[in-house]
Amino acid sequence: MRDETTRDETTKRWSRRGLAGAAALLPAAALAATPAAAATGEGESTFERVMRTKKLRVSALSGELPYFDKDLVSGKWTGFADAMALDIAKVFGAELVYVDATWGTSVLDLQTNKVDLSFALNPTPQRALAIGFTEPLFVHPYGCIAKPGFNPTSWEDIDKPGLKIAVSVGSLYQTLCKQYAPKATSVGLTSSDACILAYQSGRADIVLLAAIPGLAAIGKNPSLGTYRMLADPVIALPSSMGIQRETDTRFREVLNAWIDYNGGVGQIRQWVIQGLALEGVKASQLPSNLTF
DSSP: OHHHHHHHHHHHHHHHHHHHHHHHHSOHHHHHTSHHHHHHTTTOOHHHHHHHHOEEEEEEOTTBTTTBEEOTTTOOEESHHHHHHHHHHHHTTOEEEEEEOOTTTHHHHHHTTSOSBEEEEOOOHHHHTTOEEEEEEEEEEEEEEEOTTOOOOBHHHHOOTTOEEEEETTSHHHHHHHHHOTTSEEEEESSHHHHHHHHHTTSOSEEEEEHHHHHHHHHHOGGGOOEEEOBTTTOEEEEEEEEOOOSOOHHHHHHHHHHHHHHHTTHHHHHHHHHHHTTTOOGGGSOTTOOO
């Protein structure tokens, strides 16, 4: 009887030691996935956190139509990124939570876990060092607004001595001007708004702009003329959603499936066009070769 009691106690001691040893050998990720860790949100992936909290945190940029805008009286958000964010939140059965941001803070907000998702980011190599990206929502083409009577359709058309092209200093526009229109005179200014003012005052013949800001400018001020796409070559950059870099790929996979579906049925194009309409852009002002 005494021998059996001793064996039982020894077995219990070894069992406790075995459990402790096994726990010590578990990877940190496995420990973080315990119910206690999940309850505090420690070690959770974005997918797990959104599914647990039923909240989707998105960077919001007030005053940035056609992407985002907020009515200061009602607090209601509008814009095509708002429409997309609401639809994505429905997929997760989650409440949409906006976090005030700017274009300059969107990447940092993802890195510091303030948001789960940021819209309309070009996946540059530098940004890819810090955050992850979805597939492109759309490919954003480049073109220009040109002086009355001048109807360029290619980069060669604007690569002429005597033509003055307004570009914001340090931007991709300036790089493109140097590369594809070196014979023209580059007029470097502080911002796209300053470029448009230079064009209006006659100090520039052309303003280089990506399609969305270019069309938005025309929508707000039709007297600027017509937005024209430039080809040969077609310059276009992907516009993606920025997400946190993590090993759990489920959040990215859901977003990519959402993009594939809504892009395939033409819904993404419709949301963008509806957002542009908020800036006064009419269907007749959209170039026939617009790619999104």
